[in-house]
Amino acid sequence: MSTGDDFIYDDATGEWVSAADAAAPVARPEVRDSVGNVLADGDGVTLIKDLKVKGAGQTLKRGTVIKSIRLTDDAQEIDCRYEGIKGLVLRAEFVRKL
Helix, strand or coil, X not given: CCCCCCEEEECCCCEEEEXXXXXXXXXXXXXXXXXXXXXXXXXXXXXXXXXXXXXXXXXECCCCEECCCEECCCCCEEEEEXXXXXXXXXXHHHEEEC
16 A cells, blocks of 8 residues: 655654655744844844853853854744853843844
8 A cells, every 4th residue: 555655754753754744834933022023034233231151150241242143943942053152042031122
């Protein structure tokens, strides 16, 4: 019994999905900053309050500029880089778009 449809294992969900469904673009949730501006990959943001960075032993001060953010699958988290801190994830409620 063959339907002619190929299936692909999706690691994220742990399910077998059809190749057509796997090729369809995945909609990301809309991410908004502290004042309601929509954020996109590559945007620059500035911090609106001092934030202690767990594991890094340092505090990022209010007004710190973070360039080239990346959106995650979570509508409230953004992935970014800053000097000396690997894997920095910030909550969107603590940033403002430049």
